[in-house]
Amino acid sequence: MTNGTFITFEGPDGAGKSTIIGMIANQLENTLLTREPGGIDIAEQIRRVILDKNNTAMDPRTEALLYAAARRQHLIERVKPALDEGKIVLCDRFVDSSLAYQGYARGLGMDEVWKINQFAIEQMLPQLTIYFDIEPVLGLKRINKNKGREINRLDLEDLEFHHRVREGYQILLERFPNRMVKIDASGTVEEVFQQTLQLVKEKLAIL
Numbered sequence: 001m002t003n004g005t006f007i008t009f010e011g012p013d014g015a016g017k018s019t020i021i022g023m024i025a026n027q028l029e030n031t032l033l034t035r036e037p038g039g040i041d042i043a044e045q046i047r048r049v050i051l052d053k054n055n056t057a058m059d060p061r062t063e064a065l066l067y068a069a070a071r072r073q074h075l076i077e078r079v080k081p082a083l084d085e086g087k088i089v090l091c092d093r094f095v096d097s098s099l100a101y102q103g104y105a106r107g108l109g110m111d112e113v114w115k116i117n118q119f120a121i122e123q124m125l126p127q128l129t130i131y132f133d134i135e136p137v138l139g140l141k142r143i144n145k146n147k148g149r150e151i152n153r154l155d156l157e158d159l160e161f162h163h164r165v166r167e168g169y170q171i172l173l174e175r176f177p178n179r180m181v182k183i184d185a186s187g188t189v190e191e192v193f194q195q196t197l198q199l200v201k202e203k204l205a206i207l
Helices: 017-025 041-051 060-084 095-105 110-121 136-145 159-175 189-206
Strands: 005-010 031-035 088-092 128-133 180-184
Touching: 005 017, 005 060, 005 095, 005 189, 017 031, 017 088, 017 128, 017 189, 031 060, 041 060, 060 088, 060 095, 060 110, 095 110, 095 159, 110 159, 128 159, 128 189, 136 159, 159 180, 180 189
Parallel strands: 005 088, 005 128, 031 088, 128 180
Antiparallel strands: none
């Protein structure tokens, strides 16, 4: 058991979660803000391979394995130590991303991808996962408007792929109702921020 609180944030591309997570971190003390894939040097190196726009030949299973490898290193090197110190860890994406993107949208099967990640995370799951829901068309419009945002290989997938990602997250919401909470991310930044902050504060009060 750890002393801290592990909260993850999920959502389709363009949902705005990275912006909201930064705002949430500014409202809390003793907090670690991190992301997947990445967060530490080895995982950031893997991130560059996964998201490189030139790596169009990458096999879906290779993609899933790379995500799991980055996740393992990030978890052991950064997340778990912070939790052991009693910190609130806010993580931009975790295992649910692999289940939605590779498991469902890529067609590998959620159960198959879950098995890969069980080996990586060893039963380590967040106490709360906030899912930012948005129509793919709106999400992609936001990406195209944000000139400073990283455009990666997944952003270049067709609209049907992004619809499947969203469908995958809907399945996960039904599968993990005690852990996952959905927020409508189509509102203003302030609206989404206030809803998210309330959820986080409620969870911290319970724990």
